Amino acid sequence: MKKIFQLAVVLVLLSLMAGCASFKVGMYNYAISGARSKAGLKPCFVNIDGQTLAYLERPGSGETIVLIHGFGANKDNWIRFVRYLPPEYRVIAFDMSGHGDSSKLNDKTYSIDFMTSSFAQAANALGLSKFHIAGSSMGGNIALLYTAQNPQRVVSMCLLDTGGLTAVSPQPSDLQLAVAKGQSPPTPTSKKEFSELMKYAFYKEPFIPWPITSVMAEKAVEASAFNQKIWRDINAHPTDVVPLLPGLQLPVLVIWGDKDRILHVSTTEVLKRSLPDTETIIMKDCGHVPMLERPQETAEYYAAFLNRHRKPNQSP
Numbered sequence: 001m002k003k004i005f006q007l008a009v010v011l012v013l014l015s016l017m018a019g020c021a022s023f024k025v026g027m028y029n030y031a032i033s034g035a036r037s038k039a040g041l042k043p044c045f046v047n048i049d050g051q052t053l054a055y056l057e058r059p060g061s062g063e064t065i066v067l068i069h070g071f072g073a074n075k076d077n078w079i080r081f082v083r084y085l086p087p088e089y090r091v092i093a094f095d096m097s098g099h100g101d102s103s104k105l106n107d108k109t110y111s112i113d114f115m116t117s118s119f120a121q122a123a124n125a126l127g128l129s130k131f132h133i134a135g136s137s138m139g140g141n142i143a144l145l146y147t148a149q150n151p152q153r154v155v156s157m158c159l160l161d162t163g164g165l166t167a168v169s170p171q172p173s174d175l176q177l178a179v180a181k182g183q184s185p186p187t188p189t190s191k192k193e194f195s196e197l198m199k200y201a202f203y204k205e206p207f208i209p210w211p212i213t214s215v216m217a218e219k220a221v222e223a224s225a226f227n228q229k230i231w232r233d234i235n236a237h238p239t240d241v242v243p244l245l246p247g248l249q250l251p252v253l254v255i256w257g258d259k260d261r262i263l264h265v266s267t268t269e270v271l272k273r274s275l276p277d278t279e280t281i282i283m284k285d286c287g288h289v290p291m292l293e294r295p296q297e298t299a300e301y302y303a304a305f306l307n308r309h310r311k312p313n314q315s316p
Helices: 002-019 021-038 075-082 112-125 138-149 174-180 191-201 210-222 224-236 242-247 267-274 295-308
Strands: 042-048 051-058 064-068 090-094 131-136 154-160 252-257 278-283
Touching (some): 075 295, 131 138, 191 210, 210 224, 242 267, 278 295
Parallel strands (some): 252 278
Antiparallel strands (some): 042 051
């Protein structure tokens, strides 16, 4: 009788999980909220010129680190990474314009220039006069452009599998080859396509419980139409950052997964040649988003870089 009761309970729970969208969303929100809390991050918003940008902030007594995510991603990509950063640093992780919980405006052109300008306005509104910046993929492209335009504000830069350099990459990536064939892996329109995108993003996908991955897939599909607009806007209005690289007179850490299928690891050679002060770390058996695939290891590389470039008698 006891076994029958236990089986009935399991069947009811499975039925709830399979059929109740609110249950899955509740589990997702609970997990995200818990992960943010564990990292000391709290959600905030800033209003700028007709837009609202969302961000996460961890207070700190020392210098500020600003984190910028990649295309189609959001501020929560950095949660686990932030857990392993030295606690003295203040950390701010933004949702870029058109992404995450930030405004999505159909009458705007979401080029790299526009998103960089929006970020600059947000930095001004928050009084960020001097800070370290780290960008992943598209976020690296934005970080490069912002730093070139505001060299007096950025202390150091970290580029994780950065975008904006595909035109000069020695070898094309799997994603570039797929796009050349008319495919669009970055903007999945079904759960199956979302699963395929994860294979592009990760070499070894981190374990994420089923209710969480299911909601992630649903959110990606729901955002697909607007992400397609952003993708078109970026490609229709490219910004060439390559000529800007030699003028970036600050320490730069480049981190890249050697199994990156979205942006080929050979791109690091361009950065080595062009940046005046750069250190490069190639992570073996890692994909496009090291801060998600191997957050502790990636954060430790970054923390060591920050420590190496700390001025004498300077606290974080």
